[in-house]
Amino acid sequence: MCRPASLRVLVAAACIASFAHVAHAEATLRYGFGRPASAAEIAGWDLDVRPDGTGLPEGHGSVAEGQAIYDAKCASCHGTFGESTDYMAIAGGVGSLASDSPMRTTGSKLNYATTLFDYIRRAMPFNAPKSLTPDEVYALTAYVLNLNDILPADAVLDHRSLVAVRMPNRDGFTTQHGFMRADGQPDTHAKACMTNCAAEVQLLSQIPEYARDSHGDLTQQTSRTHSDAPTGGADASAAATAPVAAELAASAGCLACHGIAKGVVGPGFGDVARRYRNEPGAAAKLLHKVQAGGAGNWGSVAMPPQLAPERDIRAIIDWILDRLQ
Amino acid sequence: MPQHLAADSKRRAFLVQGAAIAGSLAAASAARPANAAADAQSPADPPWTRTLGAPILASPYGVPSRYEAGVVRRQSPGLTRTAQSSVSFTPLQSLFGIITPSGLHYERHHAGVPDVVPDQHRLMIHGLVRAPRLYTIDDLVRFPSVSRIHFIECGANTGMEWANAAVPTVQYTHGMLGCSEWTGVPLAVLLDEAGVDRKRARFVLAEGADGASLTRTIPLEMALDDVLVVYGQNGEMLRPEQGYPLRLLVPGVQGVSSVKWLRRLEVGDAPWNTREESLHYVDLMPGGIQRQYTWIQEAKSVITSPSGGQVLLDRGYHEIRGLAWSGRGKVRRVDVSTDGGRNWRTAKLQGPVLPKALTRFRIDWTWTGGPALLQSRVIDETGYVQPSIRELRAVRGTRSIYHNNAIQTWRVDPAGDVTNVQTG
Numbered sequence: 001m002c003r004p005a006s007l008r009v010l011v012a013a014a015c016i017a018s019f020a021h022v023a024h025a026e027a028t029l030r031y032g033f034g035r036p037a038s039a040a041e042i043a044g045w046d047l048d049v050r051p052d053g054t055g056l057p058e059g060h061g062s063v064a065e066g067q068a069i070y071d072a073k074c075a076s077c078h079g080t081f082g083e084s085t086d087y088m089a090i091a092g093g094v095g096s097l098a099s100d101s102p103m104r105t106t107g108s109k110l111n112y113a114t115t116l117f118d119y120i121r122r123a124m125p126f127n128a129p130k131s132l133t134p135d136e137v138y139a140l141t142a143y144v145l146n147l148n149d150i151l152p153a154d155a156v157l158d159h160r161s162l163v164a165v166r167m168p169n170r171d172g173f174t175t176q177h178g179f180m181r182a183d184g185q186p187d188t189h190a191k192a193c194m195t196n197c198a199a200e201v202q203l204l205s206q207i208p209e210y211a212r213d214s215h216g217d218l219t220q221q222t223s224r225t226h227s228d229a230p231t232g233g234a235d236a237s238a239a240a241t242a243p244v245a246a247e248l249a250a251s252a253g254c255l256a257c258h259g260i261a262k263g264v265v266g267p268g269f270g271d272v273a274r275r276y277r278n279e280p281g282a283a284a285k286l287l288h289k290v291q292a293g294g295a296g297n298w299g300s301v302a303m304p305p306q307l308a309p310e311r312d313i314r315a316i317i318d319w320i321l322d323r324l325q
Numbered sequence: 326m327p328q329h330l331a332a333d334s335k336r337r338a339f340l341v342q343g344a345a346i347a348g349s350l351a352a353a354s355a356a357r358p359a360n361a362a363a364d365a366q367s368p369a370d371p372p373w374t375r376t377l378g379a380p381i382l383a384s385p386y387g388v389p390s391r392y393e394a395g396v397v398r399r400q401s402p403g404l405t406r407t408a409q410s411s412v413s414f415t416p417l418q419s420l421f422g423i424i425t426p427s428g429l430h431y432e433r434h435h436a437g438v439p440d441v442v443p444d445q446h447r448l449m450i451h452g453l454v455r456a457p458r459l460y461t462i463d464d465l466v467r468f469p470s471v472s473r474i475h476f477i478e479c480g481a482n483t484g485m486e487w488a489n490a491a492v493p494t495v496q497y498t499h500g501m502l503g504c505s506e507w508t509g510v511p512l513a514v515l516l517d518e519a520g521v522d523r524k525r526a527r528f529v530l531a532e533g534a535d536g537a538s539l540t541r542t543i544p545l546e547m548a549l550d551d552v553l554v555v556y557g558q559n560g561e562m563l564r565p566e567q568g569y570p571l572r573l574l575v576p577g578v579q580g581v582s583s584v585k586w587l588r589r590l591e592v593g594d595a596p597w598n599t600r601e602e603s604l605h606y607v608d609l610m611p612g613g614i615q616r617q618y619t620w621i622q623e624a625k626s627v628i629t630s631p632s633g634g635q636v637l638l639d640r641g642y643h644e645i646r647g648l649a650w651s652g653r654g655k656v657r658r659v660d661v662s663t664d665g666g667r668n669w670r671t672a673k674l675q676g677p678v679l680p681k682a683l684t685r686f687r688i689d690w691t692w693t694g695g696p697a698l699l700q701s702r703v704i705d706e707t708g709y710v711q712p713s714i715r716e717l718r719a720v721r722g723t724r725s726i727y728h729n730n731a732i733q734t735w736r737v738d739p740a741g742d743v744t745n746v747q748t749g
Contacts, residue, residue, distance in 0.1 A: 031518055033467050034460035041459065042451045045589055048530060048540060051598050086406045088604065098613030102724055109604050109615070119600040122538040123436065126410070129536040172615055173607065179619035179728070180544065182577060182653050183707075186623060187720045190710035192660065192702065194669045201665035201698060204714070204747040205489035206736070214402055215493050218634035220395045222418050222494060251384075253377040304376045 049118040053163035056117065060158035061139025063146040069136055070143050073125045082106075082147040087126075091147040094168045107148030111173055113165040117141045138162070245319030252308040254316065260324070267298040273324040286317045395419075398429055401485070401497050409437035410537075412479070414500030417629045417648065422675070423474070423504050423683040427559045430503035432566045433479055433580060435601075436536030441586055443570040446534065448554070452592035455520025462556060462570050468510040471553065473576075474682045476504040476650050478622050480579030480606055483729040486714075490745045495632040498733060498745060504650075504683035507574050508557030513549045516592070521545075526592045530599075531573045534588035541582045542596040542618070543575060551576050551681075554587065577652030577681040578620045579727070581606055611722035622652035624711050625730035626659055626686070626703035637741035640694045645672070646687045651705035656684040658704045663690060665698030665734065665748050666713070672701070680706075697737040698748060715749035 037045075049055040071080070082090030082105075093103025102108075110116060121137045123129050132140070138157045145151040145165060155161075178184030215221075249255055249269075262268040276282040290313050295302035306313065389396065398413035405411040413432040415425055432438075443462050451457035479501035485491045492498055512529075529548045533539040543552065553574040556563060563569040568585030575582040581601055596602070596618060607615040626649035631637055645663075649656045655678055660669040672688040686701070703711045714731035721728075736746045 028520070029456060029518055031468060033464040033518075034458045037449050037451055037457040037459045042449070042457055045449050046451070046591065047532070047538060047589075048591065048597060048599070050593075050595065052595075097609060097615070098611075102609060102613070104604075104609075106604060109607070111603055112598055115598050115600055115603050118540075119604075122540070123536065123600075126407075126436070126536075129436065129538070169615075172613065173603070173617040174614050175616075175618055177608075177616045177619060179616065179621045179623075181546075182621060184621060186709050188712040188716045190702075190712040190716055192658075192669075192704055192710045194660070196667065197669070198665070198667050201667060201748050204749045206744060206746040207490050207493055211491065212493070215399075215497060216402075218493055221399065221416070221496065222632075222634040251379055253379055256377055256380060305372075307372050307376055 047118075047122050049114045049121070051112040051114050053114060053159060056114070056159035056162060057134040058159065059134035059138050060156055061135045061137070061142055062156045063139075063142045063151060063153050065136075066139035066141070066143025066146070069132075069140055073128075074140070077126060082144065090144055094148065097169070097172065105148075106144060107150065107168065109169055109172075110167050111170050113141065113145060113150075113162055113167055116144060117162060120144075245315045245323075248308075248312045249316050249319075252306065252312060252316070254306075257303070263298070266303060269320045270324045271298075273320050277321055282321060283314070283317050286321075287313060290317070393419075396429070398431065398500075399496060401492060404485075410435050412481075412501060414496045415503050417495045417500050417502065417627070418632050418635065420629070421685075423648070423685050424559060425503035425505060427505065427561070427564050427567065430477075430505065430558075430564070430567055431479065431501045433501065434535070434566070434585075435539050438565050439535045439586055440565065441534055441570060446570055446586075446588070448571060448587060449589045450515055450519045450592075451589075452530075453522040453526045453594065454516070454592050455522070456518075458515075458519050460515075465510055465554060465571065466556060468514055470508055470510060472506055472508040472557070473551075473553070474504065474506045474677075474679050475574060475576040476502060476622075476681065476683050477574070477580045477583055478502045478625075478650070478652075480581060480619070480622070480727040483625075483731070483733075484726045486731070486747070487718075487725065487729050488723040490747045493745055494634040495627060495629050495733075498633070499627045499648075501580070502648075502650075502683075505558045506560070507553055507555045509553040509555035509574065512552040512554055512573070512590075515554060515590075516548060519592075521592055525594050527594050528592075528596050530589075530591040530593060530597050531582070531584040531587060532589040532591075533568075533584045534586040538588075539581070539584060539601060540597060540599040541584055541601055542599065543573070543582060544620075545592075547575060547578070547620075575620075577622060577654075579606065579622055582620060606727060608721065608725040608727045610725060616725075619728060622650075623728065623730050624651035624653065624656070624703045624705040624709050625649070626656075626701040626711060627733045628661070628699050628701050628735060631699065631737060631743045632735050633743055633745040635743045637692055637737060637743065640692050643690050643692055644687050645690045645699065645701075646685070647672075647701050649674075649684045649686055649701070649703040650682065651703065651707075651709070652681060653709065654706040655680045656686075656703055657706045657708075659684075659686040660702045660704075661686075661688045661690075662700045662702070663697045666700055666732070669702065692737065694739055696739060698746070699735045699737065699743075700732050700748075702732050713749055714747050 077087045078084050078090050083092055089105040091105055091107050093105045093108035096103040096108055117137055120140050142151055142155055142157040146153060178186050257264050257266040259268045261270050263271060290306045293303050293305035396416050396419040400411060400413050415429050415431045446462060448460045482501035483498055486498060526545050528545055529543045531541050531543055555572050555574045556570055558567055563572060571587045572585045573583050573587050602618060607617050608619050609615050626647060628645055628647040630646045645661055649659045659672045661672050662669045670688060672686040675685040678684050711730060711732055717731050734746050734748045736744050
């Protein structure tokens with residue numbers, strides 16, 4: 001793989017060689033869509049670090065440098081000593097995974113320090129990922145390892161010494177299980193008994209009393225159908241996105257008959273405004289007309305009762321009387 | 326309006342029985358003073374038949390009826406510290422069939438949802454290949470395409486239930502689950518095009534374009550089998566929350582492997598031991614050993630109706646409905662028990678029954694008003710039988726977080742309330 005950042009002349013030469021190879025490969029493509037990725041592009045994109053150290057950049061950083069960066073950019077979430085469990089705890093708990101109260105921390109779980117470097121470089125700080133220089137990532141990695149008593153306070157990390165770090169849980173992982181292949185062997189072997197399968201059914205657990213209301217009003221969550229009115233959720237979302245009156249008029253179907261400037265089969269809203277603007281109680285009168293329907297004021301076509309929410313109708317009427325000429 | 330509805334306003338909202346729906350619609354019109362006249366008229370002449378409806382394009386991209394506003398994704402309180410690295414759950418209790426509406430497909434993000442500009446997005450394929458490539462979305466759409474229906478289930482789905490019953494509804498117990506029709510180009514086509522080095526290549530690293538640049542190792546045998554590089558979901562481009570404009574889809578494998586906002590694929594000879602396959606997404610076993618690279622989602626099923634939080638309003642006929650799936654292939658059979666697993670009956674499977682996809686099952690049930698314990702149990706095409714929580718704990722303890730595919734139990738009490746319990 002071509003990673004100039006970590007590389008010596010020998011590998012750089014290999015990159016050039018493989019680039020020439022690319023030109024040849026191009027001619028043999030079946031579809032030929034896209035374009036070749038150049039060695040420089042690959043080097044720029046290829047962010048990952050493997051447990052054998054492949055992909056580590058040049059650079060170095062000390063525990064002390066790491067502490068300064070950590071206190072400024074990391075401690076607010078992870079705690080001064082990496083102890084905060086609000087987010088992924090960084091330090092503590094080494095050796096606790098076999099206990100009844102396993103502490104899942106970077107120090108107690110991780111098998112390779114290269115992964116810690118890789119993750120800080122690609123994803124941290126949480127609010128500004130990829131903002132750290134390689135030296136800063138080495139320094140932070142060193143400090144996190146120091147917080148876990150894996151490195152001494154005077155340690156300095158570079159790509160060689162990082163690969164040499166032995167994490168306490170290096171041997172704590174297994175791939176001896178059936179989950180790596182679709183045809184892997186399961187670890188349970190239940191039988192599909194059909195009748196008289198259990199002499200007694202025991203209640204093992206139910207949701208604790210204190211947690212019964214932890215997920216809010218389940219009546220709003222479990223039904224597809226509703227009784228009296230739109231749910232609180234619907235009203236809340238409608239309020240949050242309340243369209244302006246003109247849009248309400250359009251969505252309520254008003255504009256199918258009423259133009260804004262001039263009439264269609266009913267009067268234009270401008271005509272309505274001119275007739276009623278100075279009349280006392282006009283808004284209430286129009287509300288009644290809209291809700292109850294009516295005929296005869298503007299011609300022979302009757303207006304059917306409208307079912308839009310009263311709040312919307314009032315908003316439209318206010319808009320007509322106040323704004324339209 | 327049926328008397329049993331009027332008697333208890335709390336109950337009115339939970340109609341799990343179809344017959345009660347009509348009652349609820351009548352109630353909806355009665356509640357509006359402006360419609361008093363409507364009540365005096367024939368039920369065959371509801372108010373919306375006497376006025377104009379909304380015009381076309383009232384909503385250029387259609388949205389559900391406002392009366393369905395309760396059917397939304399939700400988060401489980403206290404589960405995560407920030408909304409950018411969090412999870413929302415699919416409301417399985419409110420859905421039909423096997424396709425999850427794209428807007429209800431659960432979310433799991435590690436650094437929020439990036440606003441990827443599609444014209445600027447590229448997919449790089451490199452590593453142990455003869456011809457490393459850079460593709461635009463338009464390039465990828467030109468390749469021969471396939472559309473397939475597959476589920477995606479988070480490896481941590483039902484993870485809160487390892488030690489005890491903890492959350493109230495099927496949305497929270499099983500809602501890190503969705504199933505869509507996915508459209509894209511087979512990864513095998515792209516790897517063939519790039520000339521993968523078949524002698525040395527064993528794994529592929531997939532990397533996202535989000536702030537976390539999330540990475541996961543995919544075994545080459547899966548990559549060359551049924552993995553897709555996806556741009557389409559349920560007939561349209563992916564939603565941002567689902568990886569717009571490009572994601573990986575690794576059928577049958579825990580959701581985190583279906584890397585969203587896919588940006589880079591590197592072919593290599595060893596797994597990468599990324600953060601999401603060493604600090605997370607590893608299964609802690611009794612004795613402290615962690616199982617690593619636990620990709621497959623084993624066969625699992627759950628009854629979605631009646632389910633936790635719902636209320637049975639009437640004795641008599643109820644259709645028990647649910648979902649079954651297997652990361653190892655097709656669902657062969659689903660059995661349902663209403664007495665906590667003493668006796669089982671085989672449910673009907675709604676076709677199509679597809680590999681590594683949700684399968685809908687249903688079975689008739691007459692509720693006599695007594696207490697009941699509802700369970701479903703899937704058997705997949707490999708003959709694997711979904712285990713009880715007791716059987717799972719005997720092997721894996723209670724600390725593993727991931728891959729809890731235990732039989733779910735819903736208790737129906739004589740009042741009709743349905744709650745989440747664990748039995749054994």
